[in-house]
Amino acid sequence: MNIHDKRMPASVTTGPIGKSRKVYSSPKERDDIRVPYREIALDASSGEPPLRVYDSSGPYTCASFTPDLSAGLPSARPWLATRAGLETYQGRGVKPEDNGFAEGERLVPPCPAARRLYRAAGAQPVTQLEFARAGIVTEEMIYVAHRENLCRERALDVAKERLADGESFGAALPEFVTPEFVREEIARGRAIIPANVNHPELEPVIIGRNFLVKVNANIGNSAVTSSVADEVEKMVWAI
Template identity: 60%
Template sequence: RGDTKALPGPTSSYGRDRLADPKLTEMRFNLKRAPRRARPGANVTQMHYARRGLVTPEMEYIAIRENQRLETYPEPLSRQHPGESFGAATPRVITPEFVRDEVARGRAIIPSNINHPESEPMIIGRNFLVKINANIGNSALSSGIAEEVEKMTWAIRWGGDTVMDLSTGKNIHETREWIVRNSPVPIGTVPIYQALEKVDGRAEELTWEIFRDTLVEQCEQGVDYFTIHAGVLLRYIPLTARRMTGIVSRGGSILAKWCLAHHKENFLYTRFEDICEIMKAYDVAFSLGDGLRPGSGFDANDEAQMGELATLGELTRIAWRHDVQVMIEGPGHVPMHMIRENMDLQLKLCHEAPFYTLGPLTTDIAPGYDHITS
């Protein structure tokens, strides 16, 4: 579209250091293509084009792809089960214009980083087919690059529509490069995980500069969406003291520890506009993380969770001002009779942005069996 430019190489300090390290030569993916970024003053997000009435090739592809599944399984996909649809209404035929309209309204997102051309365009939203995410990632104790690529391959083969790389071990940069380069589906990450590794696991030593460099590094590798825990505010943290299971989100606990150590507001919240500026230059979507999600049915829909949800709605509006795509990460442990309340509030507070739920898990007594309890 002529709105991006090739960069001479990685522009993040960490990315340049990894590229210059001769010890990593054998491990590195030999990519010949230079990373790209929006031209100065340009916005390259799918939402930006959609709001200007432009149907992109990605939107056309998505319409064809969604219709193929609808044509293959017309009867089960058109059947309405008893219950609440919360306003969702998938048309019998998906048109490119319908895709454009849903993206423009913020009710659907197309995670499609300009540096991930290997990915086939797909859409996440209430008026489209349900999408499933699969999590992979190495740790300090296990798994190398080959194992993670194999995990990704099997996750996609068995129906994963997106994959999140939640690596926390060694060589995160190189592992992610191999995953992205081999993935035909969007890849998501939680950048605060890698930023924490850069300060040797000491949350109080995190800085905006380290986090920003990590964002740019991952944008230039081709990560399609970031989980950003910008709603964990200092004033919400004391509300978790009365919980049965406290803060169970890893990203949420990292930011809570930083806020309490410095007695300052979450820097992801105070720097949110700066994050938007970075993400719109590469078309990376937000998954606004629910760092205060409930870890037990007892804590479901409490003041901390709902306070954060309201803040995520506020941040959604800010991201949309920049034409950056947003989905909202959802809980978590929620008893079945409380799901409707949670859903109604999410639609109201977050302006119908897609709700990417981690379940919800309707019982606490089956850890390790989320595929059954969600």
């Protein structure tokens, strides 16, 4: 039987993935937006160039990244600091009910890292949906459009042959995704970008019928024993 020892040092799996490398690409004239993808080296006998695929592993597969569970992840959306309609405010402390009134060994200590919190400066919500309905293209929309387009041309060559004999059921998959197309899909309620302003560490992703399929990794807490490091470790393997 495995016995959980809380005295064991917290560690999280990190490091590059073998036979591949993480590469960043930026949309035209937007060097502040860096979109990751993975370049996989194929066997030399194939005579094929490296295969580029979608990458959602976050900083954990960067060679220079060292996780610090007491500090959290670095921001992936620096543009939030200058976004119109946002203001910072002092957040409240953690309350017992936030942790389900857990006590003793079951109580997870709050993260000591102090971060500025954002909220709407006025009555107007600052969600991607509200921006889309107002005709505003956000950095997140630019980000996901570029992310959807990475490696798209190669995939479309194969997809066109299959689409010709299939039924679209009303889907409208463009050959090239523009930020404006992203905005329209969100405004119509056909897509979402889950990008809370108080989670600047997340990399924007779009979910909708006219975009790439996304798989949600469900990470459940252990009913027997767990820790912050354990849950982060599960997340790293899930993504």
